[in-house]
Amino acid sequence: MNETTFxxxxxxxxxxxxxxxxxxxxxxxxxxxxxxxGTLAIDTETMPLPxxxxxxxxxxxxxxxxxxxxQIYDGKQSYVFDLMFIKRRKKLIKLLxxxxxxxxxxxxxxxxxxxxGAKHIELGCTRIIYKLISHAVYPTDAGLSASLEALCxxxxxxxxxxxxxxxxxxxxxxxxxxxxYSAVDPIAVWELGKRFxxxxxxxxxxxxxxxxxxxxxxxxxxxLNGVGLDVDKHTANIHAWRDKLYASKKILMEHLxxxxxxxxxxxxxxxxxxxxxxxxxxxxxxxxGQLSVSASTFSDYEHxxxxxxxxxxxxxxxxxxxxxxxxxxxxxxxxxxxxxxFNICGARTGRLSSSKPNLQNxxxxxxxxxxxxxxxxxxLVLADFSQIEVRVAGEYSQDKVLLDAYxxxxxxxxxxxxHLSGKHISEVxxxxxxxxxxxxxxxxxxxxxxxxxxxxxxxKGYGVEVSQxxxxxxxxxxxxxxxxxxxxxxxxxxxxxxxxxxxxxYGKIRCLAADNWYGSSLNTPIQGTASEINLQSMVNCYHKIxxxxxxxxxxxxxxxxxxxxxxxxxxxxxxxxxxxxxxxLQCFPxxxxxxxxxxxxxxxxxxxK
DNA sequence: TCTCTTAGCGCG
DNA sequence: AAAGCGCGCTAAGAGA
Numbered sequence: 311m312n313e314t315t316f317x318x319x320x321x322x323x324x325x326x327x328x329x330x331x332x333x334x335x336x337x338x339x340x341x342x343x344x345x346x347x348g349t350l351a352i353d354t355e356t357m358p359l360p361x362x363x364x365x366x367x368x369x370x371x372x373x374x375x376x377x378x379x380x381q382i383y384d385g386k387q388s389y390v391f392d393l394m395f396i397k398r399r400k401k402l403i404k405l406l407x408x409x410x411x412x413x414x415x416x417x418x419x420x421x422x423x424x425x426x427g428a429k430h431i432e433l434g435c436t437r438i439i440y441k442l443i444s445h446a447v448y449p450t451d452a453g454l455s456a457s458l459e460a461l462c463x464x465x466x467x468x469x470x471x472x473x474x475x476x477x478x479x480x481x482x483x484x485x486x487x488x489x490x491y492s493a494v495d496p497i498a499v500w501e502l503g504k505r506f507x508x509x510x511x512x513x514x515x516x517x518x519x520x521x522x523x524x525x526x527x528x529x530x531x532x533x534l535n536g537v538g539l540d541v542d543k544h545t546a547n548i549h550a551w552r553d554k555l556y557a558s559k560k561i562l563m564e565h566l567x568x569x570x571x572x573x574x575x576x577x578x579x580x581x582x583x584x585x586x587x588x589x590x591x592x593x594x595x596x597x598x599g600q601l602s603v604s605a606s607t608f609s610d611y612e613h614x615x616x617x618x619x620x621x622x623x624x625x626x627x628x629x630x631x632x633x634x635x636x637x638x639x640x641x642x643x644x645x646x647x648x649x650x651x652f653n654i655c656g657a658r659t660g661r662l663s664s665s666k667p668n669l670q671n672x673x674x675x676x677x678x679x680x681x682x683x684x685x686x687x688x689x690l691v692l693a694d695f696s697q698i699e700v701r702v703a704g705e706y707s708q709d710k711v712l713l714d715a716y717x718x719x720x721x722x723x724x725x726x727x728x729h730l731s732g733k734h735i736s737e738v739x740x741x742x743x744x745x746x747x748x749x750x751x752x753x754x755x756x757x758x759x760x761x762x763x764x765x766x767x768x769x770k771g772y773g774v775e776v777s778q779x780x781x782x783x784x785x786x787x788x789x790x791x792x793x794x795x796x797x798x799x800x801x802x803x804x805x806x807x808x809x810x811x812x813x814x815x816y817g818k819i820r821c822l823a824a825d826n827w828y829g830s831s832l833n834t835p836i837q838g839t840a841s842e843i844n845l846q847s848m849v850n851c852y853h854k855i856x857x858x859x860x861x862x863x864x865x866x867x868x869x870x871x872x873x874x875x876x877x878x879x880x881x882x883x884x885x886x887x888x889x890x891x892x893x894x895l896q897c898f899p900x901x902x903x904x905x906x907x908x909x910x911x912x913x914x915x916x917x918x919k
Numbered sequence: 920t921c922t923c924t925t926a927g928c929g930c931g
Numbered sequence: 932a933a934a935g936c937g938c939g940c941t942a943a944g945a946g947a
Contacts, residue, residue: 572943573926595926604927628928631941657937661931668939671930699931699936757935767935803934826934833936837931841937867931867937 311484318388318493321468321501327388327493331395339389340401346384349410349434351500354419355379355492357480365643369479372421372534373644378479382411383496390493394482399427406431412503414458414495417654420530430527436461436502438522441655443509446819449810451658462498465505470494518816518842522654525845528852529652529662532862535873536647537669537682540914541638544681548634555626558619565616571623573603588614610769633673637681640667652865659838660818661867662845670866680916684863684873690918691879693886693909694869695894697722698840701906703756705898706835707798711791716902723749729791730784747774747784755788757833758799799832806831814838815897843893844868850889860885864915871915883909 313331317324330336343350357378358368368374380391380402391402406428413419416435423431437456444454454460459472474491510516562571566579580601584592588611593602605624611617640648648667656663664670672679684690695701700722704712715722721740727748728735738744751759754767761781769775776784789796806812810822812834820834847870851862855872860882863871870890872882890907912918 574943597925600926602926606928624927628941632929632939636940653938656939659937661937663938665939668930671928671939673929754935758933759935760933762933763935826936828933829935830937837937840931869931 311486311489316486316490316493318490318497320470320494320497321466325383325388325493325497326386327390327490329390329392329489329493331392333397336391336396336398337401339391340398340405343382343384343389343405344408346409348385349412349503351383351496351503352411352413352419353381353492353495353499354422355381355475355479355488356422357478360480362643363480370418371642371644371649372425373642373649375422377422377426379492381492381496383500385500388493388497390489392484403428410434412436412499414461414499414502417526417530417533417652420526421534424530424534433526434503434523435526435654436499436506438526438654439506439510439515439519440465440502442515442519442522442818443506443513445655445658445660446509446513446515446811446821449821449823458495458498458502461502466498466501468498470498513819514817515819516817518660518814518818521816521842521845521849522660524849525654528848528862529654529865531852532865533649533652535861535863536642536645536649537863537915538647538684539637539641540681540683541641544637547678547681548630551626551629551634554622555630558622558626561619562623565619576603576620577601583616584614629673633678637667657841658820659834659841660814660816660845661837661841662865669864674919676916676919678916679919680914682864682915683913687875688873689876689879689911689913690863690871690873690915691882691886691909691911692863692869692871692915692918693883693890693907694866695840695843695890696905696908698843698868699836700752700756701894701902702836702839702843702898703795703798705901706839707792707795709792709794709798712795713902716904719904721745723752726752726788726791730787743774747776750774751784751788755785756795756836758803758829761785802835803828803831812838814842816842818842839897840868843890843897844870846893846896847890850892851885854885854889855882871918879911883911 311329313329313335315326315328318327328339330339354377356369356375358365358375362368362374365374377393380393382389403426406423407430410432412434415437416433420431420433440456440461448454459470463469471491474488477488510519559571563569566575568575577600593607594600595602605621608617608621608624612621642649650667650669651665653663653665701716704716712722715725723745724735724738727738727744730748731744733744750767754764759767761778764781764785765776765778806822806827810824810827812820812822812831814835818838822830844867848865851870860872860874860878863873870886872886874882886909887907891903894901894903894906910918
């Protein structure tokens with residue numbers, strides 16, 4: 311298709327669009343846009359680099375693809391710049407760096423624009439805004455899609471046809487449908503932005519939007535940087551897992567009389583072979599009432615000979631299936647590293663989520679995590695917030711016992727354990743059953759755990775046996791010890807039952823589901839605010855490391871991992887300590903920050919922790 | 920054959 | 932009256 315001016319129809323209007331292939335036209339259009347006052351809507355289409363044309367989903371990776379089209383809408387006209395033919399990179403970048411922009415899923419475009427050479431772009435995101443508003447309005451995410459295509463239908467009532475999105479954007483001669491589609495995208499973003507303003511105002515979401523918007527920059531850099539994978543070590547781990555898996559599978563194959571060990575087969579076998587007495591006590595699943603075949607159930611019945619191989623089988627099946635080869639498949643062929651997606655407001659509390667692969671749920675043991683490595687000659691420096699959620703609960707409730715404990719640098723779990731067991735605090739060692747018990751109690755009870763669940767939780771999570779009576783007594787004691795926390799909880803749940811709305815410190819609003827409001831009403835302000843402190847830390851950190859050789863490596867809710875050369879180790883530690891402490895104080899100006907941030911370092915992630 | 924749901928489990 | 936929360940990924944089964 312040649313350079314041309316055409317009309318696209320969107321929201322019952324015909325909008326002039328221009329497909330730009332020549333530098334002289336580009337110059338004139340950039341000049342017009344430079345004179346624009348306000349926020350421009352932007353979108354990009356990407357094409358795989360020639361050598362990765364056949365690589366699956368290469369167009370989504372800024373390392374395997376490049377920008378083909380940049381589309382900008384100024385409220386009057388849609389400009390489609392074709393970078394395959396236009397040479398004016400510097401002018402375009404100047405435009406990007408000068409004006410303010412709005413995009414849908416802006417981090418995606420920003421990654422490519424950064425690779426194109428842009429240093430910093432003022433960039434809003436309609437996807438983030440949509441998330442913030444929909445979390446405030448709808449009790450669940452069920453059936454809601456945050457894609458631009460979906461929002462055109464649901465919000466603008468003006469469907470767009472995304473067939474073109476997955477088309478071949480590397481073909482020099484684009485079809486009219488492709489160019490037409492690309493011209494519509496920024497118009498849709500513009501219109502969404504217009505409508506969303508009311509929502510942000512209505513729910514007073516400006517502060518949380520500002521934070522999440524700023525957080526886009528460190529998150530973008532983190533994704534571009536990625537994490538290194540020690541493929542040899544990881545492969546060795548996988549082989550060890552498989553050996554154990556096959557050994558246990560062999561035993562099970564004999565017992566079950568089949569080569570295919572599935573949950574259904576295990577259930578059948580258990581039903582037919584367990585003695586009636588054991589069967590009557592065997593746990594069943596939540597919704598369908600089937601026999602439980604979870605690893606934790608098996609570990610409860612390990613005294614039965616047959617259950618032993620089941621426990622092992624389950625464990626190593628999970629490791630192999632979830633944390634095995636997939637990781638190696640995620641290694642980017644260009645960078646040799648893994649570049650996960652991090653989803654801003656991925657959780658309704660406001661937490662980040664991570665996917666493809668999820669870098670936030672990798673097993674904790676050193677032997678597993680040591681496969682994540684920095685670039686050659688570099689180290690990892692990390693810091694995590696110590697007991698951030700308990701601290702936030704303390705700040706919310708201003709519970710004196712809780713806050714004093716942190717002020718004095720004492721261990722909250724030990725204090726609780728001492729109180730409950732009647733022992734002196736010096737007798738409650740770290741790792742002792744009393745302290746483990748208390749830890750389960752503190753974390754669970756913050757979010758409304760009951761005596762019933764507490765028993766199974768203590769056993770499952772911490773291997774601590776607690777009777778119902780003991781649990782009830784412990785809960786009462788806990789509420790007496792932290793009585794201000796308790797009254798905050800009572801206020802909070804009473805308020806949320808009435809309003810079905812929970813909020814965070816930065817003003818994120820979560821509409822609670824009528825059938826799941828109780829626990830969430832306690833959890834949302836705490837987990838949500840903790841995640842805001844995390845985001846603020848990343849923002850602070852981003853400004854400190856910009857222009858240095860310190861890079862963002864990973865973020866796991868309350869932990870930030872940096873990558874740098876060894877001689878920058880102390881700088882990186884200071885960056886983390888300051889960024890995180892400041893973030894906490896930005897949220898709670900009179901907050902207690904003793905022993906708040908715990909830094910460490912190592913040659914790989916496992917060792918650094 | 921495909922899509923959706925359920926159960927289960929890794930992390931915080 | 933009582934009630935822990937938040938994710939993403941996988942396999943298997945159900946439904947169309």
